Amino acid sequence: xxxxxxxxxxxxxxxxxxxxxxxxxxxxxxxxxxxxxxxxxxxxxxxxxxxxxxxxxxxxxxxxxxxxxxxxxxxxxxxxxxxxxxxxxxxxxxxxxxxxxxxxxxxxxxxxxxxxxxxxxxxxxxxxxxxxxxxxxxxxxxxxxxxxxxxxxxxxxxxxxxxxxxxxxxxxxxxxxxxxxxxxxxxxxxxxxxxxx
Amino acid sequence: xxxxxxxxxxxxxxxxxxxxxxxxxxxxxxxxxxxxxxxxxxxxxxxxxxxxxxxxxxxxxxxxxxxxxxxxxxxxxxxxxxxxxxxxxxxxxxxxxxxxxxxxxxxxxxxxxxxxxxxxxxxxxxxxxxxxxxxxxxxxxxxxxxxxxxxxxxxxxxxxxxxxxxxxxxxxxxxxxxxxxxxxxxxxxxxxxxxxx
Numbered sequence: 094x095x096x097x098x099x100x101x102x103x104x105x106x107x108x109x110x111x112x113x114x115x116x117x118x119x120x121x122x123x124x125x126x127x128x129x130x131x132x133x134x135x136x137x138x139x140x141x142x143x144x145x146x147x148x149x150x151x152x153x154x155x156x157x158x159x160x161x162x163x164x165x166x167x168x169x170x171x172x173x174x175x176x177x178x179x180x181x182x183x184x185x186x187x188x189x190x191x192x193x194x195x196x197x198x199x200x201x202x203x204x205x206x207x208x209x210x211x212x213x214x215x216x217x218x219x220x221x222x223x224x225x226x227x228x229x230x231x232x233x234x235x236x237x238x239x240x241x242x243x244x245x246x247x248x249x250x251x252x253x254x255x256x257x258x259x260x261x262x263x264x265x266x267x268x269x270x271x272x273x274x275x276x277x278x279x280x281x282x283x284x285x286x287x288x289x290x
Numbered sequence: 291x292x293x294x295x296x297x298x299x300x301x302x303x304x305x306x307x308x309x310x311x312x313x314x315x316x317x318x319x320x321x322x323x324x325x326x327x328x329x330x331x332x333x334x335x336x337x338x339x340x341x342x343x344x345x346x347x348x349x350x351x352x353x354x355x356x357x358x359x360x361x362x363x364x365x366x367x368x369x370x371x372x373x374x375x376x377x378x379x380x381x382x383x384x385x386x387x388x389x390x391x392x393x394x395x396x397x398x399x400x401x402x403x404x405x406x407x408x409x410x411x412x413x414x415x416x417x418x419x420x421x422x423x424x425x426x427x428x429x430x431x432x433x434x435x436x437x438x439x440x441x442x443x444x445x446x447x448x449x450x451x452x453x454x455x456x457x458x459x460x461x462x463x464x465x466x467x468x469x470x471x472x473x474x475x476x477x478x479x480x481x482x483x484x485x486x487x
Contacts, residue, residue: 121406123320198405205402208395208461209318218462247475251452254472258455264405265415275451278444286479 106144109134113155118198122206127151153216156200160224163191167231181287182280184235185252189276191228192253193260201264228253238287248286255279303341306331310352315395319403324348350413353397357421360388364428378484379477381432382449386473388425389450390457398461425450435484445483452476 112134116125127148131141145151170187204221207214229249238245259275262268309331313322324345328338342348367384401418404411426446435442456472459465 119406121403124406201398201402201405204458204461205398206318208398209316209321214462221462243471244475244478247471248479250468251472251476251479254455254459255448255452256455257458258451258453261401261454261458262451264401265411265418271447274440274444275448278441279448281441282445282479282483 105136105140107158109136109141109144109151110155110158113151114159114195114199117152117155117202118195122202125152125202149213149216152203153220156203156217156220159196159199160220160227163196164224164227164231167191167228167235170235172235177287177289178281178284181236181284182277184232185256185280185283186276187235188228188232188252189256189259189272192256193263197257197260198264201261225253236283236287245287248283252279252283302333302337304355306333306338306341306348307352307355310348311356311392311396314349314352314399315392319399322349322399346410346413349400350417353400353414353417356393356396357417357424360393361421361424361428364388364425364432367432369432374484374486375478375481378433378481379474381429382453382477382480383473384432385425385429385449386453386456386469389453390460394454394457395461398458422450433480433484442484445480449476449480 109130113125113130116130116133120129125148127141127145128138130151131138134141141151145154167187170184200221203213203217207217232249232253233240236249238249240246240249255275259268259272263272306327310322310327313327313330317326322345324338324342325335327348328335331338338348342351364384367381397418400410400414404414429446429450430437433446435446437443437446452472456465456469460469
């Protein structure tokens with residue numbers, strides 16, 4: 094395969110995966126068939142099935158792709174400087190953003206179906222665990238805490254659980270104003286609890 | 291209608307609503323048809339449709355019933371005494387329990403479908419708001435905080451968002467050990483933040 098062809102193929106794959114996430118987030122699990130995703134991505138059903146033999150394979154690949162994207166987003170977060178509470182607020186807001194939004198909406202569709210479908214669950218659990226670990230690792234680095242201290246570890250986990258709770262609260266209505274206040278309050282508290290540099 | 295007949299009818303209604311929640315939590319939205327719920331409750335489909343003309347009406351009533359049950363559970367929580375951090379821990383653990391578990395699993399199925407279904411969403415949002423307000427009110431009372439203080443209000447909301455995040459983390463795998471640690475860590479921290487009596 095020549096290089097331009099490879100590039101085209103990679104770009105097509107990316108468009109397909111991002112379309113799958115958008116379809117799941119907007120139309121839900123039931124409606125997000127291979128046919129709908131193909132149409133929305135401007136591809137034939139055959140072209141999609143050439144990349145991914147089943148809907149499950151396509152959706153799992155889409156989640157994997159988006160999880161990697163979000164982890165990269167956290168890596169690109171400028172190691173924030175400035176006064177302590179502001180630095181913590183920037184990091185917590187970044188974590189809340191990385192966990193929430195369209196990716197969360199799409200993932201929630203998959204988790205909810207997986208909750209009652211053992212096959213799908215066994216495909217989703219390792220993926221979800223991997224993403225949770227990757228986000229945790231980045232939170233530890235960005236917040237500059239000692240992860241071997243059980244109390245600090247608990248606070249980081251609580252921060253990520255809070256982020257998931259906030260993402261969930263945004264599913265049915267726009268919760269952005271309330272969320273901003275909760276993130277600010279939490280950050281102020283976390284700043285007090287974290288060891289001073 | 292004679293009193294025993296009324297009692298029987300009330301007991302049947304309760305059994306039906308609790309079965310609907312169990313079906314949703316165990317089998318998911320798609321599988322939880324009126325037919326399945328009727329069978330599992332030991333009723334005929336006609337008897338169910340006599341109480342509730344549509345599946346949506348049955349499921350909304352089931353959520354309403356369970357939300358009221360959980361609020362009652364919080365009201366029954368003995369106003370805990372003892373040293374401060376232990377009291378806060380009892381309350382936070384009670385809130386996490388009231389928000390999570392089977393009710394959360396069932397509600398998640400409904401929220402997820404409602405996210406892509408405007409009709410269902412408009413039925414679910416007021417119900418969900420009412421429950422959130424009721425739980426918040428009880429949290430304020432149990433934690434004995436001044437809810438007009440925006441910072442305190444933010445901390446209570448963060449605690450409830452954390453509880454939802456923890457409930458979500460339990461959907462695909464048993465997360466009880468990690469959850470106990472997070473609840474303990476957050477309670478210790480919240481106890482420090484709350485005003486001393």
